[in-house]
Amino acid sequence: MPARRPAAAHKPTTPAPAPAPTPGLRERKKRQTASRIWHAAVDLFVERGFDKVSVAEIAAAADVSKMTVFNYFGTKEDVLLAPMEEHVSDAAEAVRTRAPGESAADALRRQLLDLIEARDPSVGLSDSPRTLQVLRLVTETPVLLHRAHAFHHRSQQLLATALAEETGDAVLAEVAAAQLFGVRNAVFAEVHRRRMAGTPLNEVAADAATLARNAFALVEKGLSGYAVKA
Known part of the structure; x- marks a missing residue:
């Protein structure tokens, strides 16, 4: 009889979301x-x-x-930035739907790595020419760049609200949200910079995944025991 393999360590899993209804x-x-x-x-x-x-x-x-x-x-700005607006609550949603035993940092790292692996346009990793076109428009147009910064700020505030609701400490929630969202912003900024510089997509994606892991590891040294879901 072959030797039995040791049981794999249990990893927290996120409940599968209910299927979205088919639009009419x-x-x-x-x-x-x-x-x-x-x-x-x-x-x-x-x-x-x-x-x-x-x-x-x-x-x-x-x-x-x-x-x-x-x-x-x-507004005219809304026309271009509508796809970005659709993702404003992504970080907060990742925290709210994470599995028991999973920290906020783990949830956001998992979400970001999944987006990178999927070459998601919201990260700037799509191979569609329009992704680069929109990145350049936002970067080179002050009013659009201002709106993009406002979008990131609103996303961070939604994340802070989700953490505060769970932990009861609004001040520490603001601190944690700033740290965690700083990782996302740093990864997004590096992806955008290299994509606009012409670096091949797969190379940018591989480096982005490494950067995300390293950056979250750095943040976790200060947040490892914070917001672990009961």
Whole structure:
């Protein structure tokens, strides 16, 4: 009889999320319209620059009315940054849904490494040319860069709120959120810098994963016993 293998060490697992309901026809059409507006806007912004394109011109390029653009997006900045806005609560959600025994740092590290492995556009690792186009637009346009910074700040505040609700200490939650979100921001910034410099995608992704692991290990020296879920 072959020797029995030793049992693998138990690792905390995150409960699988419930499957999202299939969108109906109306919702699918709305998503298609929003996507058409976004693609038309990116094309115009890349060709002429963000500041030199009007909402009316975006509407014409997308074959919709100007009012329709505003029905989907509140401002011209919103048109371009809508995909980013969809991820504003990602960090807080990773903390809220983590498994018992898993720390906040573990949850955020796992989430970030999963995004890197998946070459997710939200990290800047997609091989789509539009990912780089949007990165350049945001980096080179002050009003967009300001909005991107505001987005990151709001994401950090949502993370701090999630930690404070669980631990009851709002001050330490702010400290922890700043440290943990600092890792994400540092990794994102390095990915964006190297992608815009033309470094091959797979090389950037491999280095980003190493950076993420090292940075979280550094942070954990001060946060290893904080916010371990009961």
